[in-house]
Amino acid sequence: MSFKTILRRLVDSTGATGAVLLASDGEVVESYSGTETELDLIGAHQGIILASIKDCAGRSASGAVRSVTVSTEKTRLVILTIKEGYYLVVTAAKACFTGKILMEGALALKSVEEEMG
Numbered sequence: 001m002s003f004k005t006i007l008r009r010l011v012d013s014t015g016a017t018g019a020v021l022l023a024s025d026g027e028v029v030e031s032y033s034g035t036e037t038e039l040d041l042i043g044a045h046q047g048i049i050l051a052s053i054k055d056c057a058g059r060s061a062s063g064a065v066r067s068v069t070v071s072t073e074k075t076r077l078v079i080l081t082i083k084e085g086y087y088l089v090v091t092a093a094k095a096c097f098t099g100k101i102l103m104e105g106a107l108a109l110k111s112v113e114e115e116m117g
Contacts, residue, residue: 001111001115002030002115003021003029003030003112003115004030004032006108006111006112006115007019007020007021007030007031007032007088007108008032009108010032010090010104010105010108011032011033011034011090013100013104014090014092014096014097014100014101014104014105015092015093015096015097015100016090016091016092016096016101017033017034017035017075017091017092017093018031018032018033018034018035018039018090018091019031019032019033019039019088019089019090019091019108020032020033020039020040020042020088020089021082021086021087021088021112022047022086022087022088022089023085023086024047024084024085024086024087026047026048028040029086033091039089039091042077042089042091046068046070046077046079046087046089047087049068049070049079050065050068050079050081050087053065053068064081065081066080066081067079067080067081067102067105069098069102071094071098072094073094074093074094075091075092075093075094076091076092076093076094076096076098076101077089077090077091077092078090078092078098078101078102078105080102080105080106080108080109082109082112082113082116083113083116084116086112086116088105088108088109088112090105
């Protein structure tokens with residue numbers, strides 16, 4: 001299954017506005033969006049947040065970071081980590097359920113990792 005198909009299914013199943021798969025350096029591997037126009041830029045910026053959180057978690061010996069949720073006045077962003085430094089960013093409206101994104105995101109991550117080999 002292609003990365004685009006995996007991202008489309010994730011967005012469609014959760015009501016999210018978009019999803020982007022990025023490499024550790026912030027380079028976009030694939031993205032899918034119904035409405036989000038700056039998805040690539042949003043994804044790259046979330047990589048900076050993820051790196052900071054991973055650094056803090058590493059210092060506290062709390063284990064590897066699996067996900068990060070950011071809520072703003074109008075939106076939610078969910079960052080999910082994948083093997084080899086890759087990560088997935090899902091954008092959603094504030095009313096979207098974060099738990100559903102995390103649950104469906106975990107299934108999407110399995111598919112992404114299978115596709116990566």
